[in-house]
Amino acid sequence: MPSRKYDIGDTVMGRWPGSSLYYEVKVKAFNPSTQLYTVKYVDGTELELKEADIKRSQLFKSKREGSRSKSPSRRRSRSRSPGRPVRRSTSRGRDPKKEKESKIYDVLEVKLSPLPKSVINNANVQYEKKISTNNEVSSEVFHKVEVGQYEEKQKAVTITAQNKVEALPEIDRADVRYNLRPRKEDNDKVSESFERNVEEVTMKSVRKSKTAELEFGGRIGAFIMIFVLPVIVFLLLVTCAKKDPSIYNFPPSLPAFSTLWDSQVFGIVGLWLLFQVFLHLLPVGKVVDGLPLESGKKLKYRTNGFYAILVCAVMVGAAVFYGIDFTYVHDHFLQFASSAFIFSVLLSLYLYIRSRWASKDELAPNGNSGNLFYDFFIGHELNPRVKSLDLKYFCELRPGLIGWVLINFSMALAEMKEQNIEYPSLAMILVNAFQLIYVLDALWNEEAILTTMDIVHDGFGYMLAFGDLVWVPFVYSLQAYYLVNHPNQLSWPFGAVIIILNGTGYLVFRKANSQKNVFRRNPHDPRVAHLKTISTATGKSLLVSGMWGFVRHPNYLGDIIMALAWSLPCGFSHILPYFYVLYFTCLLVHREARDEHQCRKKYGSAWDEYCRQVRYRIIPGIY
Ligand SMILES: NC(=O)C1=CN([C@@H]2O[C@H](COP(=O)(O)OP(=O)(O)OC[C@H]3O[C@@H](n4cnc5c(N)ncnc54)[C@H](OP(=O)(O)O)[C@@H]3O)[C@@H](O)[C@H]2O)C=CC1
Numbered sequence: 001m002p003s004r005k006y007d008i009g010d011t012v013m014g015r016w017p018g019s020s021l022y023y024e025v026k027v028k029a030f031n032p033s034t035q036l037y038t039v040k041y042v043d044g045t046e047l048e049l050k051e052a053d054i055k056r057s058q059l060f061k062s063k064r065e066g067s068r069s070k071s072p073s074r075r076r077s078r079s080r081s082p083g084r085p086v087r088r089s090t091s092r093g094r095d096p097k098k099e100k101e102s103k104i105y106d107v108l109e110v111k112l113s114p115l116p117k118s119v120i121n122n123a124n125v126q127y128e129k130k131i132s133t134n135n136e137v138s139s140e141v142f143h144k145v146e147v148g149q150y151e152e153k154q155k156a157v158t159i160t161a162q163n164k165v166e167a168l169p170e171i172d173r174a175d176v177r178y179n180l181r182p183r184k185e186d187n188d189k190v191s192e193s194f195e196r197n198v199e200e201v202t203m204k205s206v207r208k209s210k211t212a213e214l215e216f217g218g219r220i221g222a223f224i225m226i227f228v229l230p231v232i233v234f235l236l237l238v239t240c241a242k243k244d245p246s247i248y249n250f251p252p253s254l255p256a257f258s259t260l261w262d263s264q265v266f267g268i269v270g271l272w273l274l275f276q277v278f279l280h281l282l283p284v285g286k287v288v289d290g291l292p293l294e295s296g297k298k299l300k301y302r303t304n305g306f307y308a309i310l311v312c313a314v315m316v317g318a319a320v321f322y323g324i325d326f327t328y329v330h331d332h333f334l335q336f337a338s339s340a341f342i343f344s345v346l347l348s349l350y351l352y353i354r355s356r357w358a359s360k361d362e363l364a365p366n367g368n369s370g371n372l373f374y375d376f377f378i379g380h381e382l383n384p385r386v387k388s389l390d391l392k393y394f395c396e397l398r399p400g401l402i403g404w405v406l407i408n409f410s411m412a413l414a415e416m417k418e419q420n421i422e423y424p425s426l427a428m429i430l431v432n433a434f435q436l437i438y439v440l441d442a443l444w445n446e447e448a449i450l451t452t453m454d455i456v457h458d459g460f461g462y463m464l465a466f467g468d469l470v471w472v473p474f475v476y477s478l479q480a481y482y483l484v485n486h487p488n489q490l491s492w493p494f495g496a497v498i499i500i501l502n503g504t505g506y507l508v509f510r511k512a513n514s515q516k517n518v519f520r521r522n523p524h525d526p527r528v529a530h531l532k533t534i535s536t537a538t539g540k541s542l543l544v545s546g547m548w549g550f551v552r553h554p555n556y557l558g559d560i561i562m563a564l565a566w567s568l569p570c571g572f573s574h575i576l577p578y579f580y581v582l583y584f585t586c587l588l589v590h591r592e593a594r595d596e597h598q599c600r601k602k603y604g605s606a607w608d609e610y611c612r613q614v615r616y617r618i619i620p621g622i623y
């Protein structure tokens with residue numbers, strides 16, 4: 001077992017979790033089994049830190065003193081707020097450098113175990129439940145009282161530009177990546193080439209670290225899911241095609257090979273994918289910036305999804321007019337699903353192979369475990385691109401999502417044919433309309449996807465390739481597929497109740513997503529400026545009123561309500577059409593746990609405070 005570096009009682013510098021700032025701390029204890037030090041900050045906060053997050057004080061002191069005399073501007077900034085983190089709130093304006101700082105949470109691996117009692121009731125310092133409106137000036141979570149004594153001891157230290165060269169060899173570079181960046185005031189003293197070198201060295205060391213916390217059941221879970229997910233899709237589709245799709249007839253017998261494969265269908269799916277690529281690459285629609293990557297770079301994305309679906313609608317309308325029979329999709333549904341599956345596997349293989357050559361800083365934080373199956377499943381590369389075509393962004397919104405609407409439409413035509421009716425049933429109309437609205441909404445708000453977990457955090461691998469190309473179009477259309485051969489006479493009053501339910505879900509979903517997107521892009525936007533917030537050490541704030549003060553994931557709540565409204569038109573004879581709402585609830589509960597874990601890492605005690613104030617995760621009063 002490695003010996004410990006610091007002794008109990010040592011005064012050292014401890015990094016504040018989720019930030020690049022070091023504060024004076026006292027070592028209180030050391031746990032040999034976890035290799036974590038319990039340290040106490042001057043403000044009374046006790047946390048557990050890894051050795052890598054602790055530095056000797058001398059290193060900081062000598063540098064600081066040297067630099068202080070040289071930089072009046074720094075003197076100015078330090079005296080402004082002793083003991084506060086030097087960084088100011090990023091929410092004030094959109095300074096890219098600061099935004100970059102606020103992205104560090106993804107790569108820092110600070111074990112955060114706040115000991116809240118001592119945080120809140122320390123003799124010198126009191127934890128103030130800092131709820132502010134966006135218009136307030138301060139952004140610190142910890143507001144210090146009885147500052148006199150505190151000012152003496154507490155120094156928010158950043159390693160300044162002048163001492164970078166000396167500090168570099170001594171300090172864990174991954175840790176100080178952002179500390180090494182000059183503050184605005186120091187710009188005149190830093191040569192550009194030096195900054196580039198520091199960035200290069202530190203970026204590499206940051207991204208070299210392997211994914212330590214495996215999700216989705218780890219390596220074994222990922223391995224199993226690679227095979228189980230397609231089996232689930234085929235079982236669902238085969239069961240749904242049966243006259244009696246009851247649970248007692250499960251599992252269904254294996255379908256003949258001819259019902260699974262057709263080269264013409266394979267060609268159609270290939271053409272569909274190419275056509276969507278073509279539409280996406282057309283120089284039509286706004287080009288928007290993604291969120292800053294860890295390198296500080298922002299990728300560009302073209303948003304023309306709404307135009308794409310309009311073009312598809314016109315083309316489908318014209319095709320119907322000229323007599324093309326779209327019930328072909330229903331009649332060859334399994335073959336379409338297996339063709340899409342083959343494309344998703346080919347795409348995943350391509351993604352995995354190309355990720356071997358991707359530079360370290362292009363890898364996803366969570367898909368770099370070193371295990372073939374895990375990385376293949378989660379996705380090794382974060383934003384794989386072929387020239388200007390961003391594969392993940394494209395797949396998430398285009399072929400599958402628009403394909404889903406087209407499949408639903410084909411099912412409505414198939415229902416009329418199979419049931420020998422002039423118009424689709426009310427149930428079919430509702431399912432089609434609700435899901436069309438959902439897809440139109442996604443394409444209309446295309447830009448919003450750039451702040452979702454999938455784009456920001458998850459790599460692009462089998463999970464999303466399969467999810468986007470197979471799971472979404474073929475599982476999400478299950479209700480429409482079910483209704484073709486299992487009609488449900490929906491009464492108008494019950495139909496109205498379902499419409500109200502879907503409308504409510506949609507409003508909750510849309511309002512929550514919009515509030516968060518607007519707030520993240522500009523916290524001073526008049527639409528959100530009145531909302532209450534909790535500030536965090538990263539400079540970003542958390543909304544605690546409005547939709548995000550209702551539950552911690554109001555957008556998931558809205559989505560689940562809609563999912564229920566999509567299943568209800570199918571009646572209560574079978575569980576099969578409820579698969580979607582059941583699966584989706586599990587997906588979002590799991591997703592919420594993943595997100596919560598990330599947020600706790602990012603925001604530390606501010607997140608705990610948020611959880612204290614907004615008690616429920618998704619369903620108020622229940623969960
Ligand atoms: N139909 C489908 O199959 C699926 C649909 N979805 C939908 O996609 C949408 C996006 O979901 P997803 O990407 O999972 O996550 P969210 O859009 O919910 O984003 C979560 C992030 O929001 C930020 N955040 C959390 N709490 C607050 C707060 N109080 N104030 C401000 N920001 C906060 C945090 O990021 P930070 O602080 O870094 O900004 C957090 O990581 C949802 O509507 C979901 O329902 C998702 C999965 C599948």
Ligand SMILES: CC(C)=CCC[C@@H](C)[C@H]1CC=C2C3=C(CC[C@@]21C)[C@@]1(C)CC[C@H](O)C(C)(C)[C@@H]1CC3
Nearest residue numbers: 229396441442449452454463464466467468471472
């Ligand atoms: C079981 C399995 C294969 C899981 C993969 C999950 C994917 C199917 C989903 C992960 C996140 C998604 C999102 C949407 C579709 C489903 C997937 C890909 C989404 C595009 C649907 C439309 C919404 O408005 C949305 C844009 C918010 C949403 C983003 C996340």
